[in-house]
Amino acid sequence: EVQLVESGGGLVKPGGSLRLSCAASGFIFNSHAMTWVRQAPGKGLEWVASIGISSTYKYYADSVKGRVTIFRDNSKNSLYLQMNSLRAEDTAVYYCAREWNDWFDSWGQGTLVTVSS
Amino acid sequence: EIVLTQSPGTLSLSPGERAILSCRASQSVSSYLAWYQQRPGQPPRLLIYDASKRATDIPARFSGSGSGTDFTLTISSLEPEDFAVYYCQQRGTWRNTFGQGTRVEIK
Numbered sequence: 713e714v715q716l717v718e719s720g721g722g723l724v725k726p727g728g729s730l731r732l733s734c735a736a737s738g739f740i741f742n743s744h745a746m747t748w749v750r751q752a753p754g755k756g757l758e759w760v761a762s763i764g765i766s767s768t769y770k771y772y773a774d775s776v777k778g779r780v781t782i783f784r785d786n787s788k789n790s791l792y793l794q795m796n797s798l799r800a801e802d803t804a805v806y807y808c809a810r811e812w813n814d815w816f817d818s819w820g821q822g823t824l825v826t827v828s829s
Numbered sequence: 830e831i832v833l834t835q836s837p838g839t840l841s842l843s844p845g846e847r848a849i850l851s852c853r854a855s856q857s858v859s860s861y862l863a864w865y866q867q868r869p870g871q872p873p874r875l876l877i878y879d880a881s882k883r884a885t886d887i888p889a890r891f892s893g894s895g896s897g898t899d900f901t902l903t904i905s906s907l908e909p910e911d912f913a914v915y916y917c918q919q920r921g922t923w924r925n926t927f928g929q930g931t932r933v934e935i936k
Contacts (some may be wrong), residue, residue: 757925
């Protein structure tokens, strides 16, 4: 069974940093591109960043570009999102998702990031 | 950036009725469109990909159609568990975008 478990969320002050992690199991991690998607409270889905199988590509949404870095460790079956210079508008549940044929076919339960003073 | 506009914002229907949800793209995405279902407190679930292909274990009452800029998700007969929010997503370019969602609620 595919499992994606996010961690690392919490309360952080504006301008602060946070690193999110996603532990993957139940599939061959290094055979899939991976993605982060976020959802602000009561709002819709927003794609954040994607990374290729061997980190050959990294794509970012304009809203986070320059402040966020996606990376992965295939030896640990883990995906990460390093977030710096956090703003109130970054407050959201952050989901990691597996890509399959370019689509997001498995999702974690999400981790909540709250940016507030 | 490709903008996806979903309509209606909310659909009020009774169990057993047919639901028709629309997603319109600001420019052609060919068939690179998917639909996701999100129940309260749950992550999204992939329903339809490549505009019309059902994902694994998705019931046959869900169907997708369209290409280019106009797409439709049809639920032929609503079951109680189908009352949820539905999002379309495009991958016409690497810059993924989602629609704003359609809520299907019990009338």
